[in-house]
Amino acid sequence: MSRTAEQGLTPRELEVARLVRDGLTDRDIAVTLDIARRTAEWHVQQIFNKLGFNTRAQIAAWTARDELVGTAAHSTDTRRHNLPLQLTTFVGRAQELATVQRLLATRRLVVLVGVAGAGKTRLALEVARQTGDTYADGIWLVDLTPIRDGGLVPRAFASSLRLHDRPRQPIAQTLLEDLRGRRLLLVIDNCEHLIDDCARLIDAILRSCDGITVLATSREPLRVSGEAIWRVAPLALPSPAALTDVDQLARCGAVQLFVDRAQLVAPGFQLSARNAAAVGNLCSRLEGLPLAIELAAARASSMAPEQMLARLQDRFALLTAGSRSGPARHRTLHAALDWSHDLLSDPEQRLFRRLSVFAGSVSLEATEHVCSANDLEVAVIPGLLGNLVDKSVVIAAGEAGEPTRFRMLETMREYGWKHLEDSGEVERVSRRHGEFFVALAEEGWAKLRSAQQPIWHRRLADDLSNLRSAFRWSRGRDPEAALRLAWALNDFCIIHGIVREGDDWFEQALAGYTVRDELRAKALGEGGWIAWHCDDIGSSAARWRESFEIYRELRHVSGIGQALHQLGHLLWWQGDFATARKNYEEGLAMSRQAGDAFWIAGSLRSLGELDLWEGDPVRARVHLEESLAWNKRVGEPKWRSYTIEALALSEIELGDFAVARTHLEEALGIVRELNFALGLVGVLKTFVVLAAAQSQPVRALRLAGACDSLSESIALNPLGHWPMMQRWLEISRMELGPERAAACLAEGRAMTRESAIEYALAG
Template sequence: MSAATTSRGPVGNLPAEVTSFVGRRHEMTAVRRMLSTSRLVTLTGAGGVGKTRLGMRVGREMRRAFTDGVWLVELAELRDPDLVAVTVAEALGVREEAVSPDAPGLATFLAGRQALLILDNCEHLVGACADLAETLLRACPDLRILVTSRQALRISGEATLTVQPLSVPEPDAACTPADLPRYESASLLVERATAVLPGFAVTDANCATITALCQALEGMPLAIELAVARLRVLSLQQILERLTDRYRLLTAGARNAPARQQTLRALIDWSWELCSEQERVLWSRLSVFSGGLELDAAEQICADEKLSAEAILDLIASLVDKSVISRIGDGPRARYRMLEVVREYGAARLADAGEQPAIARLHCDWFAELAAYGDAHWASPDQAALMLRLRHEQANLRVALEFSVTEGPPETALRFAADLQNHWFVRGFLSEGRHWLDRALAMPAPRHWTRVKALRVASWIACVQNDRPRAEALLADARSLAARLPPSASPSPESAFIPLVEGNIAMFGGDHARAVPLFEQAQAVFRDMGALSGEMWTLAVLGLARGLSTDDPALGYPDLMACRDLAAANGEVWWRSFALWALSVLRWRAGDTAGAAEAAKESLEVGKLVEDEQFGMGLALEALGWAAGSERRDQHAAQLLGASERVWRAMQASLSSFRSLRDFHEESILEVRGRLGDRAFDAAFRRGAELTTAEAVELALDRAPRTAAAAVPAPRAETPAPPPASDARLADLGLTPREREVIKLIAEGLSNREIAARLVVAQRTAEGHVENILSKLSFTSRAQVAGWLAARRDT
């Protein structure tokens, strides 16, 4: 192509890598596949996410496919769109006396050449780059163009891939040193730390800090690089502690990096400058959200006379295009996320504009209304969707609740915390619900039904958490306040909820005879008012109390069946599940073990419709453990009881709060332990407690728990090669017959060259099979493949 391209070796101008390339196996495979079908591929993503490194790595690995070279054109420092073609020509080494350095001249020069052009950092020159790319692709059939940009070019034939941050451990993950290599962010951090401190190593002592750093930096490669550079003067723990001021800490970039990448602040400034004034206003206002947002919330909270609600959708689309925010998940409602570093930047701009208090108030009001809507529509076909939305909004709810209990008014804080009663209870967030209710109740006390509701919800949570004295004191306050409130034209449902909660306190204490008339009193009021949620709750506990209060458990069946049918008729899920669980308890007491197991399994299946439901799951696992014990399936029973115990611990609750259930629990454990012996029982109980939620459900429904392949550690060097695994089991994972052969050869320890010789194929073909296997199994090393295959053999 030019004098610069005639030297021996690969054709092109890609610079040599000066640091190792970590992770991105899935993205590498995806980009290569896209380039095989599309002549223009654009890598989009936030600043610092690694688009340039990925693009250059793809180019480096695909050089053999482009006989006329892979050419990098760096556009970050260019400001004049009229010079884009000139800059490309200069990168290609085109001599002006031979070819005109404009789009037509470049098209003539590249016509008939098989080359890959990498246009790097095009976001501020999108129009000019789009025009040039379209001209070149029309005239040069063998040309491929790979673009990196915070927004796509938006021309015909373009394929786009959004580059996400590196994988990070889940917030509740308890990682060990052996687990960390599974996460790309941790691998990058460790590799760079080793370069700064040659003696650096992952240990049990620093593993948790590394995990927390990866989570705090959100898997952003640039942020990780900048943070690790501080290891010259700070410890990992000090870096983690100082991340509260990221912009000040993360200012230690390499001197040869572009200016915008030498500090995190400069990188975000670059994105800010690319935005229009309205986009900047929306960016700053969106910073009030935490953990993501949905369109309807943004339209209500961020709109005013400067920014109309009708304009929000297009502005969000533009911010997505510019990688300021990203769409996350694939649920029925589009949801958007802003990286924390970008959110903090926007928050600073919002404060500078003096808008923070007003936007925070609107944010609080919006989520308080969402909570009120969820409470009012609990007993409806929308229940599962409402609960899922509240779970997605957990971070926003916390921010809004904090504002409500610090800024008031008290009525808003009390109503907000109490309206989330089902969220606290069903999800198992009992301690968090208690925290917010306590703070709201500590505010200046209004004489209002909202305070009565907050008091009785707090009382109910205290009852479930086995704090009976507090439960009784809170309910007494609720009853006293309700008596002093003036009568209204329409009675408050709290007049029925008070005896309902009082009956629950009695029932949990084992006084079923006292609970029954209280439940009957509440039931009459709820039925007269048409309060479905209260009526279903009352029917469920009334049936349970009736069945536990006599020697004939069947006396409780009619109320439980009525609750189940009423819930089913109204599309309600949770109380239907609870009623089935209660039915399983009464059947078990009546000696109908098979019927008890059937009802408990149905309860579990119905409860699964409410995603991440915890309370009912713990109850169903417990009941199935009792039934299994009665059938002398002792290993199964012990594991189910262990799984149930894990759920209760996670909720910071216990069956000991319900005297009758505690007695049944202890009775079942004594029987099963007596038959198994202490050692076998404890081992099985521990195995059950170590199961994930999904595995526990599989076990409860008599399905074998699935083992997560990615969790299998790599084998040690001395591990012998395992025997072949079942081809049918490997095919289930989407592995082709040839890949199945290769995976077994990897497990034997063969190199790519040896695999190629064994299969009589080219070495490059063998390498391709290995890459595909790693991609399909989400692994980064051959050792992980071997360990995974050995584990599949064992299980």
């Protein structure tokens, strides 16, 4: 039995005795152990009582002798570390383990940086454990969690290394002298709240002691020379396809952790076909954060995964079942985020909570507009945003050559939103968010009709989540803004295949804004197109007719030209070709009068397509070539692809297959660059006509099958002149016979999008 046990000291009293030996006052002990000062005083008095001492010097001398005896008595203990034994299994992260170990082999300072609850500490301890005998003088953990005073950082290092004070010598100097000539790994956990003091001491150690390697964890980099940063990401999440495959799901790191921890509280828990989707979705909703997953798994004894998933609308109320023996900041998800939030400066906290208004990722420009105010000037936002990235509160991402975008994990965003609500800023920040994205959509509407169309499609796609959020906000508070947003995104919704959603926006926005002005007329015209693509011809007709009536009331020449063109499409669909042609011609005249190049090109293109429909490819080519010339002035690629495709059809009808193929290859390049699903179907259908016209029935029918499959996948109603395709397809069917024709169609339906494109180009 040790002398400590004989004297009846508790582990906490022994810990206090060692701090007394190290020269700490009762106040210092309270700060170091994160306890009240009166509690520290009580522990010291208990030591006096149990050991029969009257002075702190007696406690110090006794503690030194006790440890000396203990060292001799346990001289056979060959452990050269103070790493805690782990009571749970380390799950996943094999690649991260190997990477960090490789970094430690070549760098003397490696810092694991990551968001709260990402698993930095556990990864660092596992790396240290697996490092084994690499370091002759061992591996020593310095846990800075309980330290609140930066001046105590050197003493925390010394205490972990079991160093004693030397008379008239600062503890930092004692530490450096002891470490010189030694070869060991220091694992420094939780540097973020003492970042400056940690950085200075670690820098001094590395410069003075060439045998020391440091592995640190922090929510932000130390900014020490030679520092290698490894960002600890959340655990791997299951793909949507894996949610129904138990074996595939079981190999996912996040799911493995959930199952392992769930079995601690519910030994009979198993991943099964019945609960697989719920477990996978739960881990995905928790964004692979180990702390959040462990807190959820702790509920497995009383809740099924499906029940947990249903309650995640308030994840902070659900995730509160942490271990009593763990750090206080890890007992609830909210506490973990409180720890990070409290380390932010006041301006950083203001920016953080305002960033929660954004959905998905966001540009710097949007952040500056939405988050700035009298208490947060635009000029300081880039620097503050960089600080939030460094402190693992915000994630910076971006492809090479593209502007950086910023996002928060949904867990952080929800936490920030609660702070935004508490600040009373929700209405003001949401209004600025709505204003910015309505303006962005309107700028995008103009740019989508120019040579900048591909760039702006990508930009709007990046901000789709924010555009949706802006619509939801404006719909209930600013009907005019909601309608402006709906019409401005019409072309974007068509190209990106979200026409049902876009049509819903129009329905809601038009119902909320009933003023018969230019805005409503313009929106009705755009809304007619999106309804047309939803195969809702009735809504198209109603919108286009009302648009025409309003423009006529306003005597808006350009608007009347647009509306006549739109009504021409309706008449064409109804089979009234003569009146449709009259509308196109009158619309063309009005557009010429207004000098509207976009609609001049549009009316000429529609006249050319109608010529093809009525069997006049020569006249069609004249109209289409003039349309293309006007389109080049505008520089808008989407409608140019339609015009070139129609020109290809006219060349096929005229027997010039080589020119037709050249046109189709150009049109295909445009729709691929735009990622325009509807346009791709149209171009491939024209390749069907080309193959059939060249007596390639197998190729024609396979491509037709691929077109059918692609059309179904995007649920769109392609505009165009498909009776011509059906006429050529019927010839191909007759050449092959019904059985072979059906087989070719089936083979085409099995093609992927890319394989269909390759097949078309190879013909």
